[in-house]
Amino acid sequence: MSHPTLDVAAIRRDFPILSEQVNGRPVVFLDSAASSQKPLQVLDAMDTVYRHRYANVHRGVYVFSEAATAEYDEARAKVARFIGSPSADNIVFTRNATEALNLLAYSYGRHFLKAGDEILITELEHHANFVPWFHLAQEKGVVVKCIPLTPDGQLDLSQLDTLLSERTRIVSFAHVSNVLGVITDPAPLIKRAHALGAIVIIDGSQAVPHMPVNVAELDCDFYAFSGHKMLGPTGIGVLYGKKALLEAMPPFMSGGDMISYVGFDTIRWNDVPLKFEAGTPAFVEAIGLGAAVDYLSKLGMAAVREHEREITAYALERVAEVPGVTIYGPTDPAIRGGVVTFNVDQIHPHDLATLLDQEGVAVRAGHHCAQPLHQRLGLAATARASFYVYSQPNEVDALVEAIYKAKAKLQTRRRR
Ligand SMILES: Cc1ncc(COP(=O)(O)O)c(C=O)c1O
Known part of the structure; x- marks a missing residue:
C-alpha cells in the first residue's frame, strides 16, 4: 500500500x-507539541494585512475595514472546512484551547449544571481540560470523575460502566495526549455519553494540527484547539460547537461586538458565533490561522x-x-x-x-x-x-x- x-x-x-x-x-x-514554528506563508499573510489593509473589523464601511472583515470571515470559513464543520457559524474564535475550554466551563457548566451533576474527564488531561472542571466543582458542587489508564497509557474503558451514570452531564477528553501521545478513538465515548444525554467535549489541541479531524462525522458537541500548535500565530484558538448548544448558552464575556442591540433597559445578544466574541477580535491572528490551514490543507x-x-x-x-x-x-x-x-x-x-x-x-x-x-x-x-x-x-x-x-x-x- x-x-x-x-x-x-x-x-x-x-x-x-x-x-x-x-x-x-x-x-x-x-518541541512542536508546545508550539509549532511558522511558515513564510503565515508570516506573509499577517504582514500583508498590517502593511496594506489594516483596520478594525465589523466597524468601518471603508475599504480597509471591509477587506479585513472579509478576510476574517474567510478565515472562519477555512477553519470550518478544515475540521468538517457544517458551517462557519459553529466556529467561535478564542485566544487558545484553554480559553475555549474555560468558555464551556463558564457558559455551559455554570448555566446548565447543578450540585451533584457529574463531569467525566480522564487521568491524562492537560491542565486546560482539568482545572476548569475542578474549579467548577468547587463553585457548584458538581463532581469530577476520571477515566483511569491501562498500563501502557490508553484510556481504560472497561471502567465506563461504573464511571458513567444518569448524573453524568459532560464527558470531556483529549483526542491525543500531549504526554503519552496516545490517540483516543472518540467514537465509543461519544456513543455512551450521548445515550445518557451527556454532552461530549473534545480537547483536540494535539489532534487537529497532526491528523484529519471531522467534527461532523465524530458527532461531538464541542471541539477545542489552538492555532499556535498548527503553524498559526499565538493568540488565536477555536471552539467548534453544535449550533443549538451555542445558541442556548449565555455569553462568556460581554461588551462590544457580541450584541445586536443595547439600550438602557434592553440588551440583545448577537447571533452565534459573535455572541461569544466580545471586543476587538484577534483578526490578524485569525487571518494567519487561515493561512496555516491553507498550508496544512495543501500538504x-x-x-x-x-x-x-x-x-x-x-x-x-x-x-x-x-x-x-x-x-x-x-x-x-x-x-x-x-x-x-x-x-x-x-x-x-x-x-x-x-x-x-x-x-x-x-x-x-x-x-x-x-x-x-x-x-x-x-x-x-x-x-x-x-x-x-x-x-x-x-x-x-x-x-x-x-x-x-x-x-x-x-x-x-x-x-x-
Ligand atoms: C492536550 C492539550 N490541551 C490543551 C492545551 C492548551 O493549549 P493552549 O495553552 O494553547 O491553550 C495543550 C497545550 O499544550 C495541550 O497539549
Whole structure:
C-alpha cells in the first residue's frame, strides 16, 4: 500500500527559523507539541494585512475595514472546512484551547449544571481540560470523575460502566495526549455519553494540527484547539460547537461586538458565533490561522499524519536503544501521535534538556501541564521530544547522539 508523503526538504525551506543556529549548531527543534514554528506563508499573510489593509473589523464601511472583515470571515470559513464543520457559524474564535475550554466551563457548566451533576474527564488531561472542571466543582458542587489508564497509557474503558451514570452531564477528553501521545478513538465515548444525554467535549489541541479531524462525522458537541500548535500565530484558538448548544448558552464575556442591540433597559445578544466574541477580535491572528490551514490543507492531513507516524516509529526505536531510557505511553505508532516522552536513568529531565540544548537540541522537560498524569505515573517530570511536518530522521539521530553525550558528561562528573 502506498502512503501519501511529505517533501520535508521543501517544507523546511518555508520555515526561516529552522536555519538558525543554537549554541553554534543548527537548531534541532523538537518541541512542536508546545508550539509549532511558522511558515513564510503565515508570516506573509499577517504582514500583508498590517502593511496594506489594516483596520478594525465589523466597524468601518471603508475599504480597509471591509477587506479585513472579509478576510476574517474567510478565515472562519477555512477553519470550518478544515475540521468538517457544517458551517462557519459553529466556529467561535478564542485566544487558545484553554480559553475555549474555560468558555464551556463558564457558559455551559455554570448555566446548565447543578450540585451533584457529574463531569467525566480522564487521568491524562492537560491542565486546560482539568482545572476548569475542578474549579467548577468547587463553585457548584458538581463532581469530577476520571477515566483511569491501562498500563501502557490508553484510556481504560472497561471502567465506563461504573464511571458513567444518569448524573453524568459532560464527558470531556483529549483526542491525543500531549504526554503519552496516545490517540483516543472518540467514537465509543461519544456513543455512551450521548445515550445518557451527556454532552461530549473534545480537547483536540494535539489532534487537529497532526491528523484529519471531522467534527461532523465524530458527532461531538464541542471541539477545542489552538492555532499556535498548527503553524498559526499565538493568540488565536477555536471552539467548534453544535449550533443549538451555542445558541442556548449565555455569553462568556460581554461588551462590544457580541450584541445586536443595547439600550438602557434592553440588551440583545448577537447571533452565534459573535455572541461569544466580545471586543476587538484577534483578526490578524485569525487571518494567519487561515493561512496555516491553507498550508496544512495543501500538504494533506493524511500525509501529515503518515509522516508523523513514520518519524515517531523511528524515534521510538532509536531512543529505546539508549541504555537506561524509559519511554512512556503505547509502543504502537498506529495509536500514537508525534510525541516521545521519556526519562534517562539517574538524570533529571531538566538537566538532560539543558545538556541537549548545548547540542542545539530543543526538547521540553517538566510535567507538560499534566501534573495529575505524572502523579499517576509516579514521576515528578519527564523529557519530551515532539515532531511536526518539518521534522526529519536526522534530527532524531541528533537527539539520540545528544542523549549519549549528556549521559557521558554526567557520568564523568559523578566519577570525579
Ligand atoms: C492536550 C492539550 N490541551 C490543551 C492545551 C492548551 O493549549 P493552549 O495553552 O494553547 O491553550 C495543550 C497545550 O499544550 C495541550 O497539549
